[in-house]
Amino acid sequence: MSVSRKYGRTYHYPFSPGTTSDDRINADYWSDVLRMKQIVHTEKLDGENNCLSRYGVFARSHAAPTVSAWTKAIRQHWESIKNDLGDVEIFGENLYAIHSIEYRKLEHHYYVFAVRQHDMWLGWDEVKFYAGLFDFPTVPEIKTATPEREEQLRDEVLTLARQHSVLESYDIRTNEPCTREGIVTRNTEAYPVNDLAHHVFKYVRKGHVKTDEHWTRHWRRAKLVWEFSHH
Template sequence: MLSEKYGRTYHYPFSPGTTSDDRINHTYWEDIQQIGTLTHTEKLDGENNCLSCHGVFARSHAAPTTSPWTRELRERWELMKNDLGDIEIFGENLYAVHSIEYRKLETHFYVFAVRYLDKWLSWEEVKFYAALFDLPTVPELKIDSVKDFTQASLQQQVISLAQEPSVFGSRDPQTGMDCTREGVVTRNISEYPVSEFARNVFKYVRKGHVKTDEHWTRNWKRARLIWESGKEKQNELETDR
Protein backbone atom coordinates (compact mmCIF):
# COMPACT_ATOMS: atom_id res chain seq x y z
CA MET A 1 0.00 0.00 0.00
CA LEU A 2 1.47 3.33 -1.08
CA SER A 3 -0.25 5.25 1.71
CA GLU A 4 -2.87 4.78 4.42
CA LYS A 5 -6.44 5.27 3.24
CA TYR A 6 -8.83 7.75 4.83
CA GLY A 7 -10.32 6.40 8.03
CA ARG A 8 -13.96 5.44 8.20
CA THR A 9 -15.91 8.29 9.76
CA TYR A 10 -18.15 7.14 12.59
CA HIS A 11 -21.80 8.22 12.58
CA TYR A 12 -23.47 10.13 15.35
CA PRO A 13 -25.92 7.74 17.10
CA PHE A 14 -28.77 10.01 15.89
CA SER A 15 -27.65 9.83 12.24
CA PRO A 16 -30.50 8.10 10.36
CA GLY A 17 -28.49 7.24 7.25
CA THR A 18 -26.51 4.34 8.62
CA THR A 19 -26.17 1.06 6.73
CA SER A 20 -25.29 -2.40 7.99
CA ASP A 21 -21.53 -1.91 7.64
CA ASP A 22 -21.37 1.61 9.13
CA ARG A 23 -19.82 2.33 12.49
CA ILE A 24 -21.45 4.44 15.18
CA ASN A 25 -19.69 6.44 17.88
CA HIS A 26 -21.90 5.91 20.91
CA THR A 27 -19.51 7.89 23.14
CA TYR A 28 -19.31 10.90 20.83
CA TRP A 29 -20.30 13.37 23.56
CA GLU A 30 -17.43 12.28 25.80
CA ASP A 31 -15.06 12.69 22.84
CA ILE A 32 -16.46 16.10 21.91
CA GLN A 33 -16.04 17.37 25.46
CA GLN A 34 -12.29 16.87 25.05
CA ILE A 35 -12.36 19.22 22.04
CA GLY A 36 -12.32 23.01 22.30
CA THR A 37 -13.90 24.09 19.02
CA LEU A 38 -15.84 22.24 16.32
CA THR A 39 -16.38 23.06 12.68
CA HIS A 40 -19.40 21.69 10.82
CA THR A 41 -18.96 21.21 7.07
CA GLU A 42 -21.31 19.98 4.37
CA LYS A 43 -20.97 16.30 3.53
CA LEU A 44 -20.87 16.20 -0.24
CA ASP A 45 -22.08 13.26 -2.30
CA GLY A 46 -19.14 12.08 -4.40
CA GLU A 47 -16.04 9.90 -4.28
CA ASN A 48 -13.35 10.27 -1.64
CA ASN A 49 -10.13 10.97 -3.57
CA CYS A 50 -6.63 11.58 -2.26
CA LEU A 51 -3.86 13.52 -3.98
CA SER A 52 -0.40 12.45 -2.84
CA CYS A 53 3.06 12.41 -4.40
CA HIS A 54 2.34 8.82 -5.44
CA GLY A 55 -0.80 9.56 -7.46
CA VAL A 56 -4.57 10.01 -7.20
CA PHE A 57 -6.27 7.41 -5.01
CA ALA A 58 -9.87 6.39 -4.45
CA ARG A 59 -10.90 4.58 -1.23
CA SER A 60 -8.25 1.91 -1.72
CA HIS A 61 -4.68 3.15 -1.48
CA ALA A 62 -3.14 -0.06 -2.83
CA ALA A 63 -2.68 1.57 -6.24
CA PRO A 64 -3.59 4.87 -7.91
CA THR A 65 -7.04 5.04 -9.50
CA THR A 66 -7.51 5.13 -13.27
CA SER A 67 -11.29 5.61 -13.36
CA PRO A 68 -12.70 7.83 -16.12
CA TRP A 69 -14.36 10.15 -13.58
CA THR A 70 -10.93 10.98 -12.10
CA ARG A 71 -9.33 11.88 -15.45
CA GLU A 72 -9.77 15.62 -14.87
CA LEU A 73 -8.37 15.31 -11.34
CA ARG A 74 -5.41 13.22 -12.52
CA GLU A 75 -4.59 15.93 -15.07
CA ARG A 76 -4.65 18.48 -12.25
CA TRP A 77 -2.44 16.22 -10.12
CA GLU A 78 0.22 16.18 -12.83
CA LEU A 79 0.70 19.91 -12.23
CA MET A 80 0.91 19.48 -8.45
CA LYS A 81 2.71 16.21 -7.84
CA ASN A 82 6.23 17.60 -7.48
CA ASP A 83 5.11 20.09 -4.82
CA LEU A 84 3.15 17.75 -2.54
CA GLY A 85 6.03 16.11 -0.66
CA ASP A 86 4.56 14.39 2.41
CA ILE A 87 1.29 16.33 2.18
CA GLU A 88 -1.78 14.26 1.26
CA ILE A 89 -4.88 16.19 0.20
CA PHE A 90 -8.29 14.54 0.59
CA GLY A 91 -11.38 15.80 -1.14
CA GLU A 92 -14.79 14.96 -2.53
CA ASN A 93 -14.76 14.31 -6.26
CA LEU A 94 -18.17 15.32 -7.68
CA TYR A 95 -17.32 14.68 -11.34
CA ALA A 96 -19.84 11.81 -11.49
CA VAL A 97 -23.42 12.21 -10.28
CA HIS A 98 -24.28 9.84 -7.41
CA SER A 99 -27.48 10.20 -5.34
CA ILE A 100 -27.55 14.02 -5.46
CA GLU A 101 -27.25 16.23 -8.51
CA TYR A 102 -25.69 19.60 -7.74
CA ARG A 103 -26.82 22.58 -9.81
CA LYS A 104 -24.34 25.23 -8.63
CA LEU A 105 -20.93 23.56 -8.86
CA GLU A 106 -18.06 25.80 -9.89
CA THR A 107 -15.61 22.89 -10.01
CA HIS A 108 -15.64 19.15 -9.32
CA PHE A 109 -13.20 18.68 -6.42
CA TYR A 110 -13.57 20.06 -2.87
CA VAL A 111 -10.96 19.53 -0.17
CA PHE A 112 -12.06 18.38 3.29
CA ALA A 113 -8.86 17.15 4.98
CA VAL A 114 -5.08 17.23 4.75
CA ARG A 115 -2.79 14.64 6.30
CA TYR A 116 0.87 15.27 7.02
CA LEU A 117 2.72 12.14 8.17
CA ASP A 118 1.01 11.06 11.43
CA LYS A 119 -1.24 14.12 11.85
CA TRP A 120 -4.49 15.38 10.44
CA LEU A 121 -3.93 19.11 10.05
CA SER A 122 -6.15 21.80 11.56
CA TRP A 123 -9.06 23.20 9.56
CA GLU A 124 -7.15 26.47 9.08
CA GLU A 125 -4.21 24.53 7.63
CA VAL A 126 -6.58 22.55 5.41
CA LYS A 127 -7.85 25.84 3.98
CA PHE A 128 -4.28 27.11 3.64
CA TYR A 129 -3.06 24.13 1.62
CA ALA A 130 -6.22 24.05 -0.48
CA ALA A 131 -5.68 27.71 -1.39
CA LEU A 132 -1.97 27.07 -2.02
CA PHE A 133 -2.90 24.57 -4.73
CA ASP A 134 -5.85 26.68 -5.92
CA LEU A 135 -8.45 24.17 -4.74
CA PRO A 136 -11.72 25.00 -2.94
CA THR A 137 -12.74 23.41 0.35
CA VAL A 138 -16.08 21.83 1.19
CA PRO A 139 -18.64 24.38 2.44
CA GLU A 140 -18.04 25.48 6.03
CA LEU A 141 -21.47 25.68 7.69
CA LYS A 142 -20.72 26.73 11.26
CA ILE A 143 -18.00 26.93 13.90
CA ASP A 144 -18.98 26.21 17.49
CA SER A 145 -17.30 26.42 20.87
CA VAL A 146 -18.05 23.16 22.67
CA LYS A 147 -18.56 24.91 26.02
CA ASP A 148 -21.58 26.73 24.57
CA PHE A 149 -23.49 23.50 23.97
CA THR A 150 -25.26 20.74 25.81
CA GLN A 151 -25.46 17.33 24.23
CA ALA A 152 -29.09 17.97 23.28
CA SER A 153 -28.44 21.38 21.74
CA LEU A 154 -25.49 20.09 19.72
CA GLN A 155 -27.67 17.29 18.39
CA GLN A 156 -30.36 19.78 17.39
CA GLN A 157 -27.76 21.99 15.72
CA VAL A 158 -26.44 19.14 13.56
CA ILE A 159 -29.93 17.93 12.60
CA SER A 160 -30.97 21.47 11.70
CA LEU A 161 -27.93 21.97 9.46
CA ALA A 162 -28.51 18.59 7.80
CA GLN A 163 -32.09 19.43 6.88
CA GLU A 164 -31.07 22.41 4.75
CA PRO A 165 -30.46 22.20 1.00
CA SER A 166 -26.89 21.97 -0.27
CA VAL A 167 -24.87 25.14 -0.69
CA PHE A 168 -24.49 23.91 -4.28
CA GLY A 169 -28.21 23.40 -4.93
CA SER A 170 -29.20 19.77 -4.30
CA ARG A 171 -31.63 17.88 -6.51
CA ASP A 172 -32.69 14.24 -6.59
CA PRO A 173 -31.56 13.00 -10.03
CA GLN A 174 -34.30 10.36 -10.10
CA THR A 175 -37.26 12.64 -9.38
CA GLY A 176 -35.85 16.02 -10.43
CA MET A 177 -37.10 17.47 -7.13
CA ASP A 178 -35.06 19.62 -4.76
CA CYS A 179 -33.70 17.74 -1.74
CA THR A 180 -31.66 18.27 1.41
CA ARG A 181 -27.88 18.01 1.55
CA GLU A 182 -26.38 14.56 2.11
CA GLY A 183 -25.42 15.40 5.66
CA VAL A 184 -22.95 17.11 7.96
CA VAL A 185 -19.40 16.31 9.01
CA THR A 186 -18.26 17.68 12.37
CA ARG A 187 -14.55 17.80 13.17
CA ASN A 188 -12.12 19.13 15.72
CA ILE A 189 -11.00 22.47 14.32
CA SER A 190 -7.47 21.79 15.64
CA GLU A 191 -4.98 19.20 14.42
CA TYR A 192 -5.02 15.72 15.92
CA PRO A 193 -3.04 12.45 15.52
CA VAL A 194 -4.04 10.02 12.77
CA SER A 195 -4.54 7.39 15.48
CA GLU A 196 -7.25 9.58 17.11
CA PHE A 197 -9.32 10.11 13.96
CA ALA A 198 -12.46 8.35 15.26
CA ARG A 199 -12.53 10.58 18.36
CA ASN A 200 -12.27 13.82 16.39
CA VAL A 201 -14.54 13.45 13.34
CA PHE A 202 -18.27 12.62 13.35
CA LYS A 203 -20.96 12.54 10.68
CA TYR A 204 -24.70 12.76 10.18
CA VAL A 205 -26.18 11.33 6.97
CA ARG A 206 -29.78 11.78 5.87
CA LYS A 207 -32.14 8.81 5.93
CA GLY A 208 -32.15 6.59 2.84
CA HIS A 209 -29.41 8.64 1.21
CA VAL A 210 -27.93 6.06 -1.16
CA LYS A 211 -30.40 5.55 -3.99
CA THR A 212 -27.94 4.42 -6.64
CA ASP A 213 -26.91 0.77 -6.53
CA GLU A 214 -23.34 -0.44 -6.17
CA HIS A 215 -22.97 -0.62 -9.94
CA TRP A 216 -23.61 3.10 -10.55
CA THR A 217 -20.24 3.14 -12.33
CA ARG A 218 -21.75 1.35 -15.33
CA ASN A 219 -24.10 4.17 -16.27
CA TRP A 220 -22.54 7.18 -14.61
CA LYS A 221 -22.92 10.70 -15.97
CA ARG A 222 -20.77 13.76 -15.60
CA ALA A 223 -21.97 16.53 -13.28
CA ARG A 224 -22.45 19.82 -15.10
CA LEU A 225 -20.80 22.94 -13.74
CA ILE A 226 -22.89 26.05 -13.15
CA TRP A 227 -21.51 27.94 -16.13
CA GLU A 228 -22.21 24.95 -18.39
CA SER A 229 -25.87 24.92 -17.36
CA GLY A 230 -26.16 28.59 -18.30
CA LYS A 231 -24.45 27.95 -21.61
CA GLU A 232 -26.85 25.08 -22.34
CA LYS A 233 -29.88 27.30 -21.64
CA GLN A 234 -28.45 30.00 -23.90
CA ASN A 235 -28.01 27.47 -26.70
CA GLU A 236 -31.62 26.36 -26.24
CA LEU A 237 -32.84 29.96 -26.50
CA GLU A 238 -30.80 30.55 -29.65
CA THR A 239 -32.15 27.32 -31.16
CA ASP A 240 -35.75 28.38 -30.46
CA ARG A 241 -35.34 31.70 -32.26
Protein backbone atom coordinates (compact mmCIF):
# COMPACT_ATOMS: atom_id res chain seq x y z
CA MET A 1 0.00 0.00 0.00
CA SER A 2 1.41 3.40 -0.96
CA VAL A 3 1.56 6.10 1.66
CA SER A 4 0.27 8.47 -0.97
CA ARG A 5 -1.38 8.30 -4.39
CA LYS A 6 0.77 9.27 -7.31
CA TYR A 7 -0.15 11.99 -9.76
CA GLY A 8 -2.48 10.69 -12.46
CA ARG A 9 -1.51 10.91 -16.10
CA THR A 10 -2.10 14.16 -17.88
CA TYR A 11 -3.76 13.45 -21.20
CA HIS A 12 -2.40 15.04 -24.36
CA TYR A 13 -4.30 17.30 -26.68
CA PRO A 14 -4.97 15.37 -29.94
CA PHE A 15 -2.73 17.90 -31.75
CA SER A 16 0.19 17.43 -29.34
CA PRO A 17 3.10 16.05 -31.41
CA GLY A 18 5.21 14.84 -28.48
CA THR A 19 3.23 11.75 -27.60
CA THR A 20 4.95 8.43 -27.00
CA SER A 21 3.44 4.96 -27.21
CA ASP A 22 2.24 4.87 -23.61
CA ASP A 23 0.73 8.37 -23.60
CA ARG A 24 -2.99 8.95 -23.52
CA ILE A 25 -4.89 11.43 -25.61
CA ASN A 26 -8.14 13.20 -24.80
CA ALA A 27 -9.80 13.45 -28.21
CA ASP A 28 -12.89 14.92 -26.57
CA TYR A 29 -11.08 17.74 -24.77
CA TRP A 30 -13.25 20.48 -26.26
CA SER A 31 -16.45 19.24 -24.63
CA ASP A 32 -14.55 19.19 -21.32
CA VAL A 33 -13.33 22.77 -21.85
CA LEU A 34 -16.87 23.96 -22.59
CA ARG A 35 -17.88 23.02 -19.05
CA MET A 36 -15.20 25.28 -17.54
CA LYS A 37 -15.70 28.93 -16.64
CA GLN A 38 -12.02 29.66 -17.18
CA ILE A 39 -8.80 27.90 -18.08
CA VAL A 40 -5.18 28.79 -17.42
CA HIS A 41 -2.24 27.94 -19.69
CA THR A 42 0.94 27.23 -17.75
CA GLU A 43 4.37 26.32 -18.99
CA LYS A 44 5.33 22.64 -18.90
CA LEU A 45 8.77 22.54 -17.33
CA ASP A 46 11.36 19.86 -17.99
CA GLY A 47 12.04 18.34 -14.60
CA GLU A 48 10.97 15.54 -12.30
CA ASN A 49 7.49 15.44 -10.78
CA ASN A 50 8.07 15.53 -7.01
CA CYS A 51 5.32 15.39 -4.41
CA LEU A 52 5.77 16.83 -0.92
CA SER A 53 3.45 15.45 1.73
CA ARG A 54 3.76 15.01 5.48
CA TYR A 55 5.06 11.49 4.74
CA GLY A 56 8.04 12.55 2.66
CA VAL A 57 9.21 13.59 -0.80
CA PHE A 58 8.03 11.27 -3.57
CA ALA A 59 9.09 10.95 -7.19
CA ARG A 60 7.12 8.89 -9.75
CA SER A 61 6.58 5.99 -7.37
CA HIS A 62 4.64 6.76 -4.24
CA ALA A 63 5.45 3.43 -2.64
CA ALA A 64 8.41 4.94 -0.77
CA PRO A 65 10.00 8.39 -0.48
CA THR A 66 12.71 9.22 -3.01
CA VAL A 67 16.37 9.32 -2.00
CA SER A 68 17.94 10.42 -5.29
CA ALA A 69 20.89 12.82 -5.20
CA TRP A 70 19.01 15.49 -7.17
CA THR A 71 16.18 15.58 -4.60
CA LYS A 72 18.54 16.29 -1.69
CA ALA A 73 17.87 20.05 -1.73
CA ILE A 74 14.09 19.66 -1.84
CA ARG A 75 14.25 17.02 0.91
CA GLN A 76 16.11 19.52 3.09
CA HIS A 77 13.45 22.16 2.41
CA TRP A 78 10.76 19.57 3.18
CA GLU A 79 12.27 19.01 6.66
CA SER A 80 11.44 22.63 7.50
CA ILE A 81 7.82 22.48 6.28
CA LYS A 82 6.71 18.85 6.85
CA ASN A 83 4.92 19.57 10.11
CA ASP A 84 2.86 22.34 8.51
CA LEU A 85 1.65 20.37 5.49
CA GLY A 86 -1.18 18.56 7.27
CA ASP A 87 -3.40 16.94 4.64
CA VAL A 88 -2.07 19.09 1.81
CA GLU A 89 0.13 17.46 -0.84
CA ILE A 90 2.19 19.74 -3.06
CA PHE A 91 3.21 18.66 -6.56
CA GLY A 92 5.98 20.46 -8.37
CA GLU A 93 8.57 20.21 -11.08
CA ASN A 94 12.00 19.59 -9.56
CA LEU A 95 14.55 21.28 -11.85
CA TYR A 96 17.62 20.68 -9.70
CA ALA A 97 19.05 18.34 -12.33
CA ILE A 98 19.23 19.37 -15.98
CA HIS A 99 17.19 17.10 -18.27
CA SER A 100 16.74 18.01 -21.96
CA ILE A 101 16.42 21.77 -21.45
CA GLU A 102 18.73 24.05 -19.49
CA TYR A 103 16.96 27.04 -17.96
CA ARG A 104 19.03 30.17 -17.39
CA LYS A 105 16.57 32.19 -15.37
CA LEU A 106 15.73 29.81 -12.53
CA GLU A 107 15.10 31.54 -9.23
CA HIS A 108 14.36 28.27 -7.48
CA HIS A 109 14.77 24.56 -8.21
CA TYR A 110 11.15 23.62 -7.45
CA TYR A 111 8.09 25.01 -9.25
CA VAL A 112 4.63 24.05 -7.98
CA PHE A 113 1.94 23.03 -10.51
CA ALA A 114 -0.76 21.33 -8.41
CA VAL A 115 -1.97 20.85 -4.85
CA ARG A 116 -4.09 17.92 -3.70
CA GLN A 117 -6.17 17.81 -0.56
CA HIS A 118 -8.05 14.60 0.18
CA ASP A 119 -9.94 13.74 -3.02
CA MET A 120 -9.70 17.15 -4.66
CA TRP A 121 -7.19 18.96 -6.84
CA LEU A 122 -7.36 22.54 -5.59
CA GLY A 123 -8.14 25.51 -7.83
CA TRP A 124 -5.31 27.50 -9.40
CA ASP A 125 -5.64 30.42 -6.95
CA GLU A 126 -5.28 27.99 -4.05
CA VAL A 127 -2.26 26.39 -5.74
CA LYS A 128 -0.63 29.84 -5.87
CA PHE A 129 -1.60 30.47 -2.25
CA TYR A 130 0.01 27.27 -0.94
CA ALA A 131 3.09 27.70 -3.12
CA GLY A 132 3.60 31.17 -1.63
CA LEU A 133 2.92 29.94 1.89
CA PHE A 134 5.78 27.44 1.63
CA ASP A 135 8.11 29.81 -0.27
CA PHE A 136 7.87 28.16 -3.67
CA PRO A 137 7.21 29.71 -7.08
CA THR A 138 4.54 28.17 -9.30
CA VAL A 139 5.21 27.04 -12.84
CA PRO A 140 4.98 30.09 -15.13
CA GLU A 141 1.40 31.18 -15.67
CA ILE A 142 1.19 32.29 -19.28
CA LYS A 143 -2.43 33.22 -19.83
CA THR A 144 -5.93 32.74 -18.51
CA ALA A 145 -8.74 32.47 -21.03
CA THR A 146 -12.37 31.59 -21.64
CA PRO A 147 -12.23 30.06 -25.11
CA GLU A 148 -15.34 30.26 -27.24
CA ARG A 149 -14.19 28.24 -30.23
CA GLU A 150 -12.09 25.12 -30.47
CA GLU A 151 -9.87 26.56 -33.26
CA GLN A 152 -9.20 29.60 -31.10
CA LEU A 153 -7.97 27.42 -28.22
CA ARG A 154 -5.87 25.24 -30.53
CA ASP A 155 -4.25 28.25 -32.20
CA GLU A 156 -3.52 29.79 -28.82
CA VAL A 157 -1.82 26.63 -27.53
CA LEU A 158 0.21 26.25 -30.74
CA THR A 159 1.32 29.89 -30.61
CA LEU A 160 2.33 29.68 -26.95
CA ALA A 161 4.17 26.38 -27.54
CA ARG A 162 6.37 27.99 -30.21
CA GLN A 163 7.72 30.61 -27.82
CA HIS A 164 10.81 30.37 -25.63
CA SER A 165 10.49 29.57 -21.96
CA VAL A 166 9.81 32.39 -19.53
CA LEU A 167 12.81 30.89 -17.70
CA GLU A 168 15.04 31.08 -20.82
CA SER A 169 15.25 27.64 -22.38
CA TYR A 170 18.41 26.29 -24.02
CA ASP A 171 18.83 22.97 -25.81
CA ILE A 172 21.42 20.86 -23.95
CA ARG A 173 22.79 19.40 -27.19
CA THR A 174 23.25 22.58 -29.21
CA ASN A 175 23.47 25.19 -26.44
CA GLU A 176 21.11 27.31 -28.55
CA PRO A 177 17.88 28.91 -27.32
CA CYS A 178 14.92 26.57 -27.87
CA THR A 179 11.15 26.62 -27.54
CA ARG A 180 9.54 25.65 -24.26
CA GLU A 181 8.87 21.98 -23.61
CA GLY A 182 5.14 22.43 -23.84
CA ILE A 183 1.93 23.88 -22.44
CA VAL A 184 -0.32 22.51 -19.72
CA THR A 185 -3.88 23.82 -19.71
CA ARG A 186 -6.05 23.35 -16.65
CA ASN A 187 -9.41 24.29 -15.27
CA THR A 188 -8.84 27.22 -12.90
CA GLU A 189 -11.40 25.73 -10.51
CA ALA A 190 -10.98 22.75 -8.17
CA TYR A 191 -11.99 19.29 -9.41
CA PRO A 192 -12.10 15.70 -8.07
CA VAL A 193 -8.87 13.71 -8.16
CA ASN A 194 -10.48 10.96 -10.26
CA ASP A 195 -11.51 13.47 -12.94
CA LEU A 196 -8.00 14.70 -13.76
CA ALA A 197 -8.23 13.58 -17.39
CA HIS A 198 -11.17 15.94 -18.00
CA HIS A 199 -9.63 19.04 -16.42
CA VAL A 200 -5.98 19.13 -17.50
CA PHE A 201 -4.47 18.73 -20.99
CA LYS A 202 -0.95 19.07 -22.29
CA TYR A 203 0.88 19.87 -25.48
CA VAL A 204 4.46 18.57 -25.70
CA ARG A 205 6.76 19.41 -28.58
CA LYS A 206 8.05 16.66 -30.85
CA GLY A 207 11.34 14.88 -30.09
CA HIS A 208 11.62 16.64 -26.79
CA VAL A 209 13.63 14.10 -24.78
CA LYS A 210 17.40 14.40 -25.34
CA THR A 211 18.51 12.31 -22.36
CA ASP A 212 19.18 8.57 -22.37
CA GLU A 213 19.17 5.79 -19.79
CA HIS A 214 22.64 6.84 -18.57
CA TRP A 215 21.23 10.22 -17.56
CA THR A 216 21.30 9.49 -13.82
CA ARG A 217 25.04 8.76 -13.87
CA HIS A 218 26.13 11.97 -15.60
CA TRP A 219 23.53 14.45 -14.42
CA ARG A 220 24.44 18.09 -13.78
CA ARG A 221 22.96 20.51 -11.31
CA ALA A 222 21.01 23.40 -12.83
CA LYS A 223 22.44 26.82 -12.02
CA LEU A 224 20.20 29.48 -10.57
CA VAL A 225 19.94 32.81 -12.38
CA TRP A 226 22.50 34.65 -10.24
CA GLU A 227 25.12 31.96 -10.86
CA PHE A 228 25.37 32.88 -14.53
CA SER A 229 27.86 35.63 -15.18
CA HIS A 230 25.97 38.33 -17.05
CA HIS A 231 28.43 40.44 -18.98
